[in-house]
Amino acid sequence: MYLSRVEIDSQNRAKTKDLTHLGAYHNWVEQSFPEEVSAGQRQRHLWRIDQLAGKRYLLVLSAERPTIDGLEVYGVPGTAIVKSYDQLLNRLQQGQVLQFRLTANPVHTITVPGKRQGRVVPHITVEQQRQWLIDRAEKLGFQLIKQTGLVDDQTTWAFDIVGREWVMLHRKANRGVRLSRVTFEGLLRINDVSIFKQTLVKGVGREKAFGMGLLTVIPEA
Secondary structure, rough: OOEEEEEOOOOOOOOOOOOOOOOHHHHHHHHHOHHHHHHOOOOOOOOEEEEEEEEEEEEEEEEOOOOOOHHHHOEOOOOOEEEEHHHHHHHOOOEEEEEEEEEEEEEEEEOOOOOOOOEEEEEEHHHHHHHHHHHHHHHHHHEEEEEEEOOOOOEOOEEEEEEEEEEEEEEEEEEEEEEEEEEEEEEEOOOOOHHHHHHHHHHHOOHEEEEEEEEEEEEEE
16 A cells, blocks of 8 residues: 655646646546556545645555656645555554544435435534544544543543535536535544554545545554
């Protein structure tokens, strides 16, 4: 597995003018794997957009190594980095506490009378979106951590939502839909190493092809 990052060349509007919706970013990611494109065997790649210190970055997790030229099509020249992800996966341990960041599409299904399939709708409020992650943590191989405040001894979750927005996806010609994109950050503890590794590799929730579901972790500071 490989984890790649490149700074998006946001200051060069002529260069990034095509990046107006999620499908354009998806195509950028796909074109960074030219051998897969040529073979007609495209793999599922997890990716997301991070904003750090006023800069925007494309982050990609993949089984195969992307090309630097492909990553820098819309990136700042010289900023593309590709690293092996296997070392991190192999160091994970039961009970280990990690800092995490997850960008996801929190939704739920509403049962529609008379129909076999329900209607998928987004969670709207912060509390609904936080609960969405809390409800899924155990099945994803980790436990979200609670902490006690130093002043009032009140117990709270050691994670928060640091970004909420609606982003456009053009599924068909001249027809777009808005997706809820939510970014979580905080602390987690690994409950099941095998399941947790699959969560990191496979992603969390829906719309994984369009910048949702990538969970990344680093050791607790």
